[in-house]
Amino acid sequence: MAIDAHHFLDMLVKAGINRATGVPCSLLGPLYSALPARQDIDYIPAHNEGAALALASGFSLCRRPCATLMQDSGFGNLINPLTSLSLPYGIGGVMIIGTHNPETDEPQHRYMPKVVTATLSALDIPFLEVNDELDLNETAERISKQLRCDRMVVLGIGRGRVEHRGFPVDCAKLRSGFGGRPDRASAVKAVSEWIAPDTAVVATTGYISRELRAAFDRRENFYMLGSMGHAPAIGLGVALARSNEGEVVLLDGDGALLMHLGVLSMIGQQQPSHFVHVVLDNELYETTGGQTSLSGRVNLAEIATANGYRSAVRCDDIASFIVALRHARTAAGPHMLIVKIRASESNDLPSIMRDKQLPMVAAQFSASLA
Numbered sequence: 001m002a003i004d005a006h007h008f009l010d011m012l013v014k015a016g017i018n019r020a021t022g023v024p025c026s027l028l029g030p031l032y033s034a035l036p037a038r039q040d041i042d043y044i045p046a047h048n049e050g051a052a053l054a055l056a057s058g059f060s061l062c063r064r065p066c067a068t069l070m071q072d073s074g075f076g077n078l079i080n081p082l083t084s085l086s087l088p089y090g091i092g093g094v095m096i097i098g099t100h101n102p103e104t105d106e107p108q109h110r111y112m113p114k115v116v117t118a119t120l121s122a123l124d125i126p127f128l129e130v131n132d133e134l135d136l137n138e139t140a141e142r143i144s145k146q147l148r149c150d151r152m153v154v155l156g157i158g159r160g161r162v163e164h165r166g167f168p169v170d171c172a173k174l175r176s177g178f179g180g181r182p183d184r185a186s187a188v189k190a191v192s193e194w195i196a197p198d199t200a201v202v203a204t205t206g207y208i209s210r211e212l213r214a215a216f217d218r219r220e221n222f223y224m225l226g227s228m229g230h231a232p233a234i235g236l237g238v239a240l241a242r243s244n245e246g247e248v249v250l251l252d253g254d255g256a257l258l259m260h261l262g263v264l265s266m267i268g269q270q271q272p273s274h275f276v277h278v279v280l281d282n283e284l285y286e287t288t289g290g291q292t293s294l295s296g297r298v299n300l301a302e303i304a305t306a307n308g309y310r311s312a313v314r315c316d317d318i319a320s321f322i323v324a325l326r327h328a329r330t331a332a333g334p335h336m337l338i339v340k341i342r343a344s345e346s347n348d349l350p351s352i353m354r355d356k357q358l359p360m361v362a363a364q365f366s367a368s369l370a
């Protein structure tokens with residue numbers, strides 16, 4: 001039986017925790033959909049999990065515990081602050097980790113569950129699995145004891161272990177408030193119609209890769225599942241390896257771009273001339289359930305040009321996006337095209353790529369560029 005998300009959050013409050021931060025994960029979706037209604041827990045979104053742990057450490061230093069929420073892939077982003085900040089400085093905290101099943105989840109999740117448990121065991125950090133046997137009162141006691149001793153504790157939540165009536169989020173509800181913005185499918189269609197036969201496309205993790213694969217599957221597309229935020233660096237590597245001769249298009253998300261925004265400085269420094277960075281900006285982490293991302297107040301176009309992009313434009317409709325795509329082909333880049341999109345009517349996109357397909361995606365992509 002699943003634990004009600006509010007009972008789980010009550011347990012955190014009982015342990016003395018009134019703040020949380022992190023990056024969303026669909027496995028923690030029920031907690032995320034319960035959080036906005038809580039007056040007793042303040043949630044501060046973070047752009048990546050390492051920053052989330054550092055933020056929680058700032059709170060801990062002021063004796064205000066703050067839980068850090070993430071999925072197991074995000075654990076990779078916080079090993080540095082965990083091992084060079086939390087542990088050596090003796091700063092305690094609670095990490096809540098959505099844990100995948102290496103057997104049944106997508107192949108990009110095969111390794112991290114093992115890495116999380118092995119790393120925590122090597123670091124002597126207790127890992128409590130949230131399941132039917134977990135007593136929430138005892139857990140609250142245990143957490144508050146760990147915090148009093150300035151120690152870390154981790155709670156692992158597998159698929160379906162917590163539930164909330166508001167999750168999965170109703171797509172129609174998500175869509176309200178976006179005005180007349182285009183959706184992801186029409187933006188991807190515009191890109192697909194504009195792509196030249198030898199254009200290499202690198203698509204970011206989540207629905208954006210799935211949408212491209214459903215609309216226009218081809219050998220020259222690299223679908224990056226996992227490695228959130230690293231698609232622009234892959235694209236830069238491809239552009240430089242091809243000596244700037246072939247066109248490289250990136251299909252990025254706002255959440256993914258903000259996760260490792262520093263990559264823009266590398267692109268600006270290297271000046272790949274045939275580099276078109278398309279950001280499908282819905283101001284959401286739509287793939288993990290439509291949680292609000294951090295791009296709403298961020299002027300990505302100004303940031304791109306400040307980092308050395310030759311042009312950066314914001315497009316609020318498909319007509320202006322098509323004009324911007326055409327311009328990007330005629331002028332030297334790097335270019336950034338930010339398309340403001342709305343949440344989709346439905347996200348019923350084929351998701352699972354089985355294990356053998358990922359090496360094939362890489363091999364076909366390589367062969368197509370050779």
Ligand SMILES: Cc1ncc(C[n+]2csc(CCOP(=O)(O)OP(=O)(O)O)c2C)c(N)n1
Nearest residue numbers: 073074206228253254255256284285286287
């Ligand atoms: C390091 C890491 N943290 C969290 C996730 C979970 N995750 C997968 S897709 C996604 C949302 C991506 O948001 P965005 O780039 O804005 O694209 P959208 O889903 O809105 O299309 C998240 C948080 C992940 N895959 N990797």
